[in-house]
Amino acid sequence: MIKNKKLLILPGDGIGKEVIEPVLDIIDWMAKYKSISFDISERLVGGEAYDAEGDSISDKTLDEAINSDAVLFGAVGGPKWDNVEREKRPEAALLKLRKELDLFANLRPAIVFDALVNASSLKKELILGLDILILRELTSGVYFGKPRGIESINENEKKAVDTQSYTTSEVQRIARVAFDLAKKRSNKVTSVEKANVMETGMFWRKIVSEIHESEYNDVNLTHMYADNCAMQLIREPKQFDLIVTDNLFGDILSDCAAMLTGSLGMLPSASISNIDSTGKRLGMYEPVHGSAPDIAGQNKANPLAMIMSFAMMLKYSFDMDDESKLIEKSVQKVLANGLRTLDISQKGMQIVSTDEMGKAIIEQLNVLMGN
Ligand code: IPM
Numbered sequence: 001m002i003k004n005k006k007l008l009i010l011p012g013d014g015i016g017k018e019v020i021e022p023v024l025d026i027i028d029w030m031a032k033y034k035s036i037s038f039d040i041s042e043r044l045v046g047g048e049a050y051d052a053e054g055d056s057i058s059d060k061t062l063d064e065a066i067n068s069d070a071v072l073f074g075a076v077g078g079p080k081w082d083n084v085e086r087e088k089r090p091e092a093a094l095l096k097l098r099k100e101l102d103l104f105a106n107l108r109p110a111i112v113f114d115a116l117v118n119a120s121s122l123k124k125e126l127i128l129g130l131d132i133l134i135l136r137e138l139t140s141g142v143y144f145g146k147p148r149g150i151e152s153i154n155e156n157e158k159k160a161v162d163t164q165s166y167t168t169s170e171v172q173r174i175a176r177v178a179f180d181l182a183k184k185r186s187n188k189v190t191s192v193e194k195a196n197v198m199e200t201g202m203f204w205r206k207i208v209s210e211i212h213e214s215e216y217n218d219v220n221l222t223h224m225y226a227d228n229c230a231m232q233l234i235r236e237p238k239q240f241d242l243i244v245t246d247n248l249f250g251d252i253l254s255d256c257a258a259m260l261t262g263s264l265g266m267l268p269s270a271s272i273s274n275i276d277s278t279g280k281r282l283g284m285y286e287p288v289h290g291s292a293p294d295i296a297g298q299n300k301a302n303p304l305a306m307i308m309s310f311a312m313m314l315k316y317s318f319d320m321d322d323e324s325k326l327i328e329k330s331v332q333k334v335l336a337n338g339l340r341t342l343d344i345s346q347k348g349m350q351i352v353s354t355d356e357m358g359k360a361i362i363e364q365l366n367v368l369m370g371n
């Protein structure tokens with residue numbers, strides 16, 4: 001067996017638990033046929049952690065996450081916890097993990113698989129072959145800016161405040177990730193903000209331009225306002241290759257880009273930190289879809305976003321590019337063979353459960369390996 005990498009698994013709530021199962025099977029498969037093993041621990045997160053441990057993420061779990069080599073995260077939340085105070089809500093666990101692990105770079109690829117081109121609500125010619133990457137800043141902006149809260153102005157009037165803020169170094173580091181990633185893709189970056197109305201937007205544009213000029217002037221850079229970007233993503237998505245944007249715009253635009261591919265059930269993500277002085281880079285990998293309480297526990301969920309998040313983990317945390325590609329290829333093959341979970345079902349195709357989709361991926365891995 002090669003190296004023992006510490007992997008923390010946080011399945012979370014709803015379909016999170018179900019979509020992690022096939023990944024565990026792939027991990028077993030890798031141990032058996034690839035001699036790659038992980039040192040795995042599993043803990044509660046989200047609503048279930050709140051019920052059992054009094055908070056959506058315990059200090060111990062947070063500590064384990066910081067000390068692991070990578071975190072695999074399912075999904076959190078559900079109507080059961082709608083009335084829990086904000087600091088203890090399931091979503092707060094996610095924000096804490098992002099902040100404490102300093103996972104400032106969130107990669108959300110939106111790729112249209114040939115076999116799924118008809119699952120999109122857009123015309124086929126607009127999205128065939130689409131492969132874009134949304135790079136979202138994940139640890140600053142309005143999600144974390146201070147002050148925030150609700151204050152009283154007088155007896156009858158209150159005021160709610162959120163603060164959008166960015167520092168020079170926060171914009172610089174995400175800009176550098178964008179340009180570095182672009183060099184491995186089409187050498188093209190679209191930086192998105194609202195420089196026409198927001199101070200942070202003007203600031204973002206200026207810093208991105210400076211980094212571009214001083215360090216990456218061989219990369220093609222354009223700037224775009226966020227509202228225009230939302231419209232352009234629907235009008236002509238293939239004009240984009242890599243979009244870099246702030247936390248809130250990234251949240252919105254990545255959902256938008258996700259739907260170009262037909263289903264949120266197909267979208268993986270990686271959230272990574274910079275490499276620290278010991279050479280370690282922290283990473284958390286999660287599907288973009290949520291906990292989907294409406295279908296939870298029914299063995300109906302699409303595990304492909306989770307499986308492809310695992311593939312991203314192999315690539316970005318462990319430099320296992322070959323294994324990562326092997327998994328992506330299996331996904332492509334299984335889809336080409338006509339297997340579909342409910343969310344991507346099409347006429348004439350075989351609808352399979354979460355388990356069955358997982359098994360089909362393993363079978364395909366065996367085929368590709370000649371086992
Ligand atoms: C996402 C989600 C989260 C976010 C929620 C669940 C807090 O929408 O990862 O896109 O807003 O960042």
Ligand code: MG
Nearest residue numbers: 251252254255
């Ligand atoms: Mg979102």
